[in-house]
Amino acid sequence: MSDARSDILARIRHASACLPEAEVKLALSRLGAGPSATLPHPDLAIAFLTNVLKNQGTVDIASSRSEAVVVIGKYLYEHHRSRKLVAGNDARLAALPWRDAGLLPRFGEAESGELAALSYAVAGIAETGSIVTCTGRNNPAANNLLPEDHIVIVALDDLVERYDEALDALQSQRPRGINVISGPSGTADIAMHMVHGAHGPRRWHVVLLGHVPADCVEHAQALAGLANERQAEPLPDA
């Protein structure tokens, strides 16, 4: 009896055209990339924020790194009355001015029961309102999955329009895992009721870092069909 591999491959060859490689490659190159989704707004940042909101995420914008840590501190205080945070060993995260917000993250892998983890996305995708992280020291997969809240910084310069652009950009790096995240963990498996926090984070918060117009969040909220979010609570002394 021949082995399963050669058996199956022989059957497939029998059913295939068995074209020479050059012809297969030529036919593939003619296929292109296909259409992508219409953006909700021509401005990449507004389109991205709109789709993040549609994906049940929440958003903040920060024009500087120091502002980014302040909004993160505010978010943590609002949801957890806490300053605790875990972040991957990402040089960009280590270099943030944490003292400005009175925060000091633990750098490493998230454990079960962790309140919040922070990731620095390698890309943000406007088409889908997603952020992209790669597994490894910079962002262990557990950091995306185990904490109650997942907070993600995306640099304005790292926004791309199309989903496949983000994947193509990672082709040369070939990380072990590429995680495209588009919302808090959700399930509708009980009688079609949507519940967040199925296995992963209950909340997903995206901080867009860069010089964007201050009103782009309001713009995105309107496009996503959301009323203005309630005023955030005032900051504690930070």
Place this chain on the structure above:
Amino acid sequence: MTISSNDFIAQSVVALQEAERLRTRKELGKHMPALRTRAVEEFGDFEGLREHVANVRQHALDNLDYYLPQFEQQAIDNGNQVHYARTGAELNDLVLSICQRHNARKIAKGKSMVTEETELNHHLERAGLEVVETDLGEYIIQQAGETPSHIVGPALHKPEAEIRELFLDKHPLGPRELEDPPAMVEEARSVLREHFLSADVGIVGANALIAENGYSLLVTNEGNGDLCANLPNILIVCTTMERVLPRARDAAALVRLLTRSTTGQSISCYTSYYSGPRRQDDIDGPLETHYVLLDNKRSDILASDYKDMLQCMRCGACLNHCPVYIGAGGHAYGSVYQGPMGSVLTPLLSSLEESHTLPSACTTCGRCAEVCPANIPLPDLLRDLRHDESRSKLGSGRWRVSMKLHAWVSQHPRLYQLLTGLGVRTLHRMGRRRGGFSRLPFASGWTQERDFPAPQKDTFMHQYRKQAAQDE
């Protein structure tokens, strides 16, 4: 693959009498199509996308002899072990031997239709392993000892109250309310979290395999698949060979189409690409990873006239849009694959002898083909299967004789017109007063649910001739 598809009629009769479940299915049949429609409208050029993906997948299937070995080589270069299984039994044995080699006790499983098909859980459990389904829907039916009723939402047939009772019974957590779905999800989350953290092996399926880089695509909303793929030391990806796509960008195009068709989302919450075991500097990820690629008659389908069926991406849109599925429910199909796609796939993966009633569980309304993201001509394939059924003389004797009689009469136009004219005039006269019939001989099943309207006085052909004569 154990099936009870030839009991479709008896099983659907039972399902139609379960009022609450029928109501739930009707709700699903409205809700899910509405979500899909909105997502399709928002996308823009959805038809262009559908055509593009169909072309790519056609190209991939036509040249599977090129892409499957390419994927295999890339996957091996990424550090994976690649195995092939001709049958479900071979897949089950391969998975068990990997688990046993590592002395595994507990397995955390992501949603995988392929392992439903091969009944992997039973096989592993018989060998003394603990298998935990982690997709909430799969977990619910596993606890209840049931089979999936929908390829995407396996537990959607269960009302909230039944799931509450199930959790109260199965989770030894003392008296508690579990008043609403969030409370139940919370409980399942904490129970399953412990399993994720203590599992020795993770098993997941794959929505696609990417030939150019050896990655697999995993699409979930709960994040359970990612926990299975990252936390345990051993990862086994169980999938089938027709999932191979040439490029990473093709996987992106597939996702655009898949999630809109499944849940109306523009993308699922977690869309992940995994290449293999952890690297030297990594602090996370499995130490050893395996691909088990199942054939189970797919190479036969590839060489057959049913090849288009291999383009199916398991989105569930055809189920959500099928009046027969909504009426009869998933369990009536007696297979892990239900609805229109199940009625095509089940006979092809098992045998027509065991499932020849399924191709007839179709009104040929065509909604499935309209919404199928893979452009599969499902009603045509079902009709072709009915031909095969007829050629293999599988239907009941009474059914086959009446079909023969019908065929013979239709081939004799004068006789056909005479008989139909007679029938129509008789029915017209008999039903004139009430306008319809609440009972008809040979059709009591049909008239049980609705009245049969009394026909007009004459047949179409008769009226057509009369009109033509007048026009002259």
